[in-house]
Amino acid sequence: MTATKKRRREPPRSYHHGDLRRSLIEAALELLAEEQNWTFSLREVARRARVSHNAPYNHFADKQQLLAAVAASGFLTLRDRMRKAIEGVDRPDAALVKTGVVYVRFGIENPAFYKLMFGSVLGSGEAERPEDLVEAADAAKSVLTGIIERGASSAVFPGLRNDPKRIQLASLAAWSLVHGFTMLAIDGLADGLPRRAFNAAAEQAAKTLVAGLKGSPE
Amino acid sequence: MTATKKRRREPPRSYHHGDLRRSLIEAALELLAEEQNWTFSLREVARRARVSHNAPYNHFADKQQLLAAVAASGFLTLRDRMRKAIEGVDRPDAALVKTGVVYVRFGIENPAFYKLMFGSVLGSGEAERPEDLVEAADAAKSVLTGIIERGASSAVFPGLRNDPKRIQLASLAAWSLVHGFTMLAIDGLADGLPRRAFNAAAEQAAKTLVAGLKGSPE
DNA sequence: CCATAATGTGGGCGTTGTCAACATAGGAGT
DNA sequence: ACTCCTATGTTGACAACGCCCACATTATGG
Incomplete structure (x- = not known):
């Protein structure tokens, strides 16, 4: 896996995000650092990553899995x-x-x-x-x-x-x-x-x- | 006219509970033991104690205080x-x-x-x-x-x-x-x-x- | 004996987690 | 090139939640 993917110059402005999984983890880390707890909602994480509230479910079965x-x-x-x-x-x-x-x-x-x-x-x-x-x-x-x-x-x-x-x-x-x-x-x-x-x-x-x-x- | 009071009856379960605060703590302990986590809702605790979903707020400022x-x-x-x-x-x-x-x-x-x-x-x-x-x-x-x-x-x-x-x-x-x-x-x-x-x-x-x-x- | 605090009820608001249905993009096989 | 598949994204919906409000009921003490 991770074969040489074609590096499209097209920025991730497209319908698909690119590497949403990583973005979600990073957004969660930001919220964690800011609020000093993990009571933030999954929807909030999605908002940070600028995706819809349901996009995370393509990468994590539920909130627990993201955490x-x-x-x-x-x-x-x-x-x-x-x-x-x-x-x-x-x-x-x-x-x-x-x-x-x-x-x-x-x-x-x-x-x-x-x-x-x-x-x-x-x-x-x-x-x-x-x-x-x-x-x-x-x-x-x-x-x-x-x-x-x-x-x-x-x-x-x-x-x-x-x-x-x-x-x-x-x-x-x-x-x-x-x-x-x-x-x-x-x-x-x-x-x-x-x-x-x-x-x-x-x-x-x-x-x-x-x-x-x-x-x-x- | 509608406010007719029938207070001759006096079952032990009156309008007031008696010691709701303690009952709520015990209900929470039950749920904690049963589910092995404290994601149970405050409303569920209230249900266990057979009171409305708002009664707990007379004894605890919020869910955190009960916990x-x-x-x-x-x-x-x-x-x-x-x-x-x-x-x-x-x-x-x-x-x-x-x-x-x-x-x-x-x-x-x-x-x-x-x-x-x-x-x-x-x-x-x-x-x-x-x-x-x-x-x-x-x-x-x-x-x-x-x-x-x-x-x-x-x-x-x-x-x-x-x-x-x-x-x-x-x-x-x-x-x-x-x-x-x-x-x-x-x-x-x-x-x-x-x-x-x-x-x-x-x-x-x-x-x-x-x-x-x-x-x-x- | 009634005013007032303490306590419990019902309704409501905004948000949440998750499900279902649908839309879009990129590749694989023909 | 065209189709179809699958991965990935979107919108919409629902029940349940925490917590706020107004109101009902009891207890208390001046």
């Missing part, structure tokens, strides 16, 4: 940011802390976006979870898991004993910590921490967990 | 469960682990309820957060904080040095861990852990953090 696509894109950019953040870092313990800080910052800087990623579809009680979304979420998690695996195999985290089961649990704990921290910070439940103290607090929290991983097994 | 009341009640029962769980436990480290497990279990057993507590109002981008709700959330958190304070003053968590600032951060980290773990578990992102493994996993995660707290300061 799911937005959420998936969020997980992917989050993954990329974490990857970039640890490009030069060798020590797994340092990398883990760094990743946590970047993760939390992403959430705090895009609160509504971050909440949407987890809140709009994943936990909405729908048994039907779009494949793309779950994949994207796993891709983000795999950054954490990868670091912990390296730490386990290089004996930086001796408590894990290089045991896949323990590694899995530790990764889950790490994700839990950063995810929970981010959520609480966004929700304004992180005590009276001033805005710029979040980074330090996140770093401290991550270090506490890493200290636990460095220790011997219980 | 906020439901959320607040959730935080209070969560607090109670945690308190009860550690009634006989003396050692702060054991109490902390126990509390975490109970916390996670509450969330997993009432997934939609738990998500509502954090998702419907707190993080909805509204600057206006009902006082009751924030208070109730703090009350739940205070159980964790209380344990960590005891651990700090009794030198079970020497890393904290009995320093209020460090205690605050550690409490936040603890809450982050259990909150994040619960959310991920609810969202089905906790790997392929079988349902009954959650307890063990939660316990392990909590222990890892506690191990970090027990260690010396960095």
Whole structure:
């Protein structure tokens, strides 16, 4: 697919839009950033993209599916940011802390976006979870898991004993910590921490967990 | 002439309801449990309580306020469960682990309820957060904080040095861990852990953090 | 005993999500 | 080139929603 399509100079003023699917996702992202929630209507998204209120249904089965696509894109950019953040870092313990800080910052800087990623579809009680979304979420998690695996195999985290089961649990704990921290910070439940103290607090929290991983097994 | 009053009859179901406010909250809880989300309409809640679609507005400014009341009640029962769980436990480290497990279990057993507590109002981008709700959330958190304070003053968590600032951060980290773990578990992102493994996993995660707290300061 | 607040009812407005029917454009096969 | 198919867009409609209004009914206290 994506063979070389004829690049018509004709701008998308025609009846057909060109790449409406992407436009809709971008419009949704705009609204999300402006209103800091996803209560905007599908019709409003369509208006932004200058199409009729029913055009979106050619690309998304319903509003949920559009939100799911937005959420998936969020997980992917989050993954990329974490990857970039640890490009030069060798020590797994340092990398883990760094990743946590970047993760939390992403959430705090895009609160509504971050909440949407987890809140709009994943936990909405729908048994039907779009494949793309779950994949994207796993891709983000795999950054954490990868670091912990390296730490386990290089004996930086001796408590894990290089045991896949323990590694899995530790990764889950790490994700839990950063995810929970981010959520609480966004929700304004992180005590009276001033805005710029979040980074330090996140770093401290991550270090506490890493200290636990460095220790011997219980 | 038309306004003839027949007030000799007095069934318990009079024009006024009695305690509609509570009934509405209970109806909302029912719907929440049944549908596992809070997309139900305010009118549906009113129907459950057998009142007109406008009666709720005498007790709640809007739908959000009703959900906020439901959320607040959730935080209070969560607090109670945690308190009860550690009634006989003396050692702060054991109490902390126990509390975490109970916390996670509450969330997993009432997934939609738990998500509502954090998702419907707190993080909805509204600057206006009902006082009751924030208070109730703090009350739940205070159980964790209380344990960590005891651990700090009794030198079970020497890393904290009995320093209020460090205690605050550690409490936040603890809450982050259990909150994040619960959310991920609810969202089905906790790997392929079988349902009954959650307890063990939660316990392990909590222990890892506690191990970090027990260690010396960095 | 009645004025007034508290509480519940019915009607209505503008908007929403989604369905159905129809219109248009671009390609594939002949 | 012509036709037909399919992807994609449009308009129209409907029931349901949140919330506002005016009004009805009860409770209360001066």
